Amino acid sequence: MTRKDNNHSHQHVQLFRLRRLQWGVGSHLCTTTIVFALYLLGLLPVAPAIIFACSSVLLNVLFYLMIRSGFNEHFNDPSLTGLQIVCALLPAVFVMYFITNAQARTVFLLIATGTMVFGMFSLRRRAIRNVGWTILASYLALLLALQVGAPERIDWRVEVVVMFAYASVIYLVSYLGGKLVNMRSRLKAQNKQLERMASLDPLTDLPNRRALMQTFQRATHQADRRDKDHESLSIGLLDIDNFKQINDSFGHDIGDAVLKKLSAKLRRTLRQEDFIGRFGGEEFLVLLPETALEAAEATGQRLCEATRQAVIEELPVSYSLSVSIGVTEYRPGEKIEATIKRADRALYEAKAGGRNRVIAANHLLPESGQVV
Numbered sequence: 327m328t329r330k331d332n333n334h335s336h337q338h339v340q341l342f343r344l345r346r347l348q349w350g351v352g353s354h355l356c357t358t359t360i361v362f363a364l365y366l367l368g369l370l371p372v373a374p375a376i377i378f379a380c381s382s383v384l385l386n387v388l389f390y391l392m393i394r395s396g397f398n399e400h401f402n403d404p405s406l407t408g409l410q411i412v413c414a415l416l417p418a419v420f421v422m423y424f425i426t427n428a429q430a431r432t433v434f435l436l437i438a439t440g441t442m443v444f445g446m447f448s449l450r451r452r453a454i455r456n457v458g459w460t461i462l463a464s465y466l467a468l469l470l471a472l473q474v475g476a477p478e479r480i481d482w483r484v485e486v487v488v489m490f491a492y493a494s495v496i497y498l499v500s501y502l503g504g505k506l507v508n509m510r511s512r513l514k515a516q517n518k519q520l521e522r523m524a525s526l527d528p529l530t531d532l533p534n535r536r537a538l539m540q541t542f543q544r545a546t547h548q549a550d551r552r553d554k555d556h557e558s559l560s561i562g563l564l565d566i567d568n569f570k571q572i573n574d575s576f577g578h579d580i581g582d583a584v585l586k587k588l589s590a591k592l593r594r595t596l597r598q599e600d601f602i603g604r605f606g607g608e609e610f611l612v613l614l615p616e617t618a619l620e621a622a623e624a625t626g627q628r629l630c631e632a633t634r635q636a637v638i639e640e641l642p643v644s645y646s647l648s649v650s651i652g653v654t655e656y657r658p659g660e661k662i663e664a665t666i667k668r669a670d671r672a673l674y675e676a677k678a679g680g681r682n683r684v685i686a687a688n689h690l691l692p693e694s695g696q697v698v
């Protein structure tokens with residue numbers, strides 16, 4: 327993955343976190359509505375209701391700024407889910423203190439459970455459980471505060487049952503959350519493997535034709551954008567010479583081993599930023615970004631030399647392995663199939679000219695009345 331791809335996916339993750347913050351805002355709005363409903367019902371004085379609404383707004387603005395500025399990256403959980411849930415507890419516990427009806431108080435435990443369930447999608451099992459225990463501990467602290475400030479508002483027998491029920495809910499949610507986390511990481515690993523399988527050639531471990539075409543297409547977009555600075559992009563179509571003969575004389579397994587070992591050797595011969603993949607059979611496509619035709623021809627020569635020098639134990643020492651290569655430069659705006667076709671024609675010339683060589687498709691040389 328290039329640095330640009332990394333940046334792109336990082337921005338994507340941050341955007342996703344911001345979008346998830348909207349859920350938090352939604353839940354705050356919902357709780358604020360309940361708080362004001364309790365006020366209208368005469369179960370809560372107006373001052374705590376207003377303080378609750380203000381602190382909700384403040385918290386959400388704070389979290390928004392933290393994600394927007396990238397400060398969230400300094401946290402163990404950059405999505406800040408656990409922190410958001412725990413911070414949302416403070417105004418809730420504060421407002422609960424002033425609610426005169428015990429039954430109305432438990433509504434907040436219900437909302438807190440909802441937020442915990444929400445945490446199941448991004449928190450690990452332990453973190454979910456910790457959030458749950460924090461909620462329960464806050465509730466207990468509230469009851470103790472009430473015991474001191476307004477003991478007539480609590481019935482400890484009922485509260486013990488409530489807390490026991492809530493502890494069971496915490497256990498259940500964290501258990502299910504753990505299962506969900508496992509499922510998610512298994513799915514992620516399987517997706518990665520599927521992606522790998524869909525883009526790699528199983529024999530040579532090089533990118534397959536599909537991946538090659540995608541990368542080539544992307545490279546042409548970049549070359550088209552940079553056209554003003556004359557950034558070139560060249561390709562080479564490489565074919566092992568007389569490969570059928572290797573199969574026929576030494577067997578298909580030896581043919582496979584040659585493909586495998588030569589692929590690795592070719593990959594090592596190229597620069598880090600170059601790209602090589604198996605185009606099909608014994609044919610390979612090489613993508614050479616920021617490379618003009620002359621330099622591409624020189625790279626082709628290096629690949630030819632590397633093939634001649636390749637030590638493949640499965641072949642007799644006397645066997646001289648060689649490749650033929652057709653290189654060409656991508657012309658801004660053209661279809662990749664047209665570039666490949668030109669490289670293929672150059673490759674055909676290389677084969678016809680005696681193999682074990684590089685032929686560059688010269689832009690100006692007409693062939694059968696066509697410009698190649």
Ligand SMILES: Nc1nc2c(ncn2[C@@H]2O[C@H](COP(=O)(O)OP(=O)(O)OP(=O)(O)O)[C@@H](O)[C@H]2O)c(=O)[nH]1
Pocket residue numbers: 529565566567568569570571573577578579580581582585606607608677681
């Ligand atoms: N062992 C092995 N052989 C393969 C594989 N894919 C294609 N081939 C063989 O590669 C050979 C290609 O033969 P041809 O197209 O005649 O080309 P060539 O013998 O290399 O001759 P030139 O290209 O003209 O030099 C065929 O015999 C295919 O069966 C593979 O994965 N493993």
